[in-house]
Amino acid sequence: MNASRIELMQRQLTAALQPESCEIIDEGHLHIGHEGARGGRGHYRVRIASPRFKGLSKIAQHRLVYDALAELMVEEIHALSVEVI
Numbered sequence: 001m002n003a004s005r006i007e008l009m010q011r012q013l014t015a016a017l018q019p020e021s022c023e024i025i026d027e028g029h030l031h032i033g034h035e036g037a038r039g040g041r042g043h044y045r046v047r048i049a050s051p052r053f054k055g056l057s058k059i060a061q062h063r064l065v066y067d068a069l070a071e072l073m074v075e076e077i078h079a080l081s082v083e084v085i
Contacts (some may be wrong), residue, residue, distance in 0.1 A: 005042055005076055009069060016068035017050040021085065041078035049085045058084065 006024045013022050025045040046065060053061045061084045069077060 005072075006044075008076070009044065009046075009072060012072065013046070013048065013065070013068050017048070017052050017064060019048050019050040021047075021049045023047040027079075027081070041076060043079040044077060045081040045083065047083045047085055053084055 006026060009024050010022060013019060013024075023046070025047070027043045027045050030043065048065065050064075052064060056064070062082045065082045066073070066080070069080065073080070
């Protein structure tokens with residue numbers, strides 16, 4: 001598990017969304033041999049609850065998460081699964 005990458009993701013999500021809960025799961029082991037894994041970019045699942053999501057569609061909620069992590073999507077994150085709880 002890439003703890004420093006997860007910590008950076010956690011900091012960015014916290015700053016942008018002030019979540020009530022946020023769990024980031026490294027799923028890289030499920031993608032060994034996958035093209036994105038070869039470049040060192042990670043596969044992650046984010047389980048998150050935030051008051052910022054209230055009244056928004058699932059698409060809008062997911063967009064907020066992706067926007068918060070946009071900078072990391074360029075070189076650090078290959079795949080991201082978002083679960084709003």
